[in-house]
Amino acid sequence: MNFINDPNFKHSFIKDVVRIDYRTEVPLQCINDYGYSYIMFRFGKFEAYDYQNAPIEIPKVFVKGTGDFFKVKAYKNSTWLSVELPNHCLHNITNRIAKKCRNQLIDLYDYIDPSILDQLYYEIFDLTDISSITQTLDKHLHQFYGEWNKNLDSTLLVNYIYKRKGLLAVSELSDRFPFSERSIERMFYREVGSSPYRFICLVRFNFIIRELEQQNYSSLDELISKYNYYDHSHFVKDFKKFLGQSIHIYKNDFNPLLSSALSREYNKM
CATH class of the missing domain: 2.60.120.10 (Jelly Rolls)
Known part of the structure; x- marks a missing residue:
């Protein structure tokens, strides 16, 4: 390849x-x-x-x-x-x-x-x-x-989520931007393709998995804490949700396509 x-x-x-x-x-x-x-x-x-x-x-x-x-x-x-x-x-x-x-x-x-x-x-x-x-x-x-490339109402919110590395609650979006949580839900349904909560989790996962791939951490628990996961099982659930596999399988599975993708810069603003 x-x-x-x-x-x-x-x-x-x-x-x-x-x-x-x-x-x-x-x-x-x-x-x-x-x-x-x-x-x-x-x-x-x-x-x-x-x-x-x-x-x-x-x-x-x-x-x-x-x-x-x-x-x-x-x-x-x-x-x-x-x-x-x-x-x-x-x-x-x-x-x-x-x-x-x-x-x-x-x-x-x-x-x-x-x-x-x-x-x-x-x-x-x-x-x-x-x-x-x-x-x-x-x-x-x-x-x-x-x-x-025409900006939509969701564009500023999406960019803000990337900037925060997904380390925020949905309520922070309605506090910072002139939209109610309900309006944001409808906006993301129409323009983004997922709920704001799922998108936030997705962005956070993409940042943490890059550090995992690059072995840029001293312990997995430290990395999990850094990205505001409740505990190890919470991170495992996100792993299954976004990659369809366990951390163990990911570490032992040869996937050059994924490895090459994760080596590139994420969130190129």
């Missing part, structure tokens, strides 16, 4: 671009949610299964928002190109209620002129450096960036 990205990636809209080339067949690997939206390009043969192990159809170009973990099996000589976008982009691209799009890979051809996507799809396949890939994305999609 060849994992291509640019650690110094900068763009006015796109958060990150990653290309993964599979030289050999790779068994099912878990992909967790990071709270972003994605446009993804599939080249070759893949199989995908949701958190309930139900098969998922994979369009050749799709958009995905916040959801549960899923698993992907890649076949030899296949390629996966991931374009990471701000959370609000799923709602802006589709104009659909984000919660109803959970765990769906939504065909981007339903929202963009097929001739534009066809040209982009075939041009981008042979590009193996992030700069050229990004320039090609810009060439074909820049006309949509303004609408896709």
Whole structure:
């Protein structure tokens, strides 16, 4: 598996671009949610299964928002190109209620002129450096960036949750921003794709698992306390919720896809 990205990636809209080339067949690997939206390009043969192990159809170009973990099996000589976008982009691209799009890979051809996507799809396949890939994305999609990146009511709240590393209660959002807790619930249902509580837990988990992956702690109990978990069992429940496995299996399971993802910077503001 060849994992291509640019650690110094900068763009006015796109958060990150990653290309993964599979030289050999790779068994099912878990992909967790990071709270972003994605446009993804599939080249070759893949199989995908949701958190309930139900098969998922994979369009050749799709958009995905916040959801549960899923698993992907890649076949030899296949390629996966991931374009990471701000959370609000799923709602802006589709104009659909984000919660109803959970765990769906939504065909981007339903929202963009097929001739534009066809040209982009075939041009981008042979590009193996992030700069050229990004320039090609810009060439074909820049006309949509303004609408896709339009801030929503949830945008400031989501950015604040990232800034706080998920170390806050839902009530802090209504204290800090001019929305009631009930309004925030409805807002997140419509624009984010999860409840505010779950999104807060998701962001916190993504920060703690990076420290776990990088072994940036002296003891697990210290790490659990740092991220305001009640106790070890509380952390174990989040592990199962967001990765579908125990900590023991995670530590003993070879998952280069997840390890590569966790090595990248989280929350690129």
